[in-house]
Amino acid sequence: MLSPMNLVVVGSTNPVKVAAVAAVVARVWPQCRVFGVAVASGVPDQPMGDEQTQEGARTRARAALAMDGGADLAIGLEGGVVVSTAGAMRTCAWALAVDREGQEGLGGSLSMALPEAVAARIRAGEELGHAMDAVANAVGTKTGPGAVGILTGGLLDRQRAYEPLVTYALARWLAPVYFGSSGR
16 A cells, blocks of 8 residues: 655756656645755766766755655656767666655666767767757757657657656555565
8 A cells, every 4th residue: 555645855946857756746646745946966967877867866855855854755856878888878867766764766767869969069068958959959958848859859858758767766655565665
């Protein structure tokens, strides 16, 4: 049986990240309130590699939980890039959920190749969102469709791409019997 959640805090005020968490939480705990708080990720503005991106998600979640004394759960979301040994660049994204007892759940994916024009700008020091803005002649990619929205021709946007990550991170609380805990 699922433990009730009344308040979930997101370690970001980015409307796309908050909306992704809210969409998933509403399907599981319809009475639950979700809101975002501004916290630092503790990693560079453009995380490089899965480990650094996961650390950013963890830091965001833990900082958000520490900021709000009444939250049942906090979720951090972080997007990054991974460079292959051959030099090709792909996206990555991770969600980390943490509860008051310190239990964590991690979910990730959103792996897709980046065009060389975007990768070159990232290698030169730009963040993915700014690089996409420049290459696609767009504005607000980070708080809008995301690179995934632009590169899939709108078939998938950043919020919908983040929703499965949030769901995966919540597995411990969604199916607690398999994790040897009450889910809380």
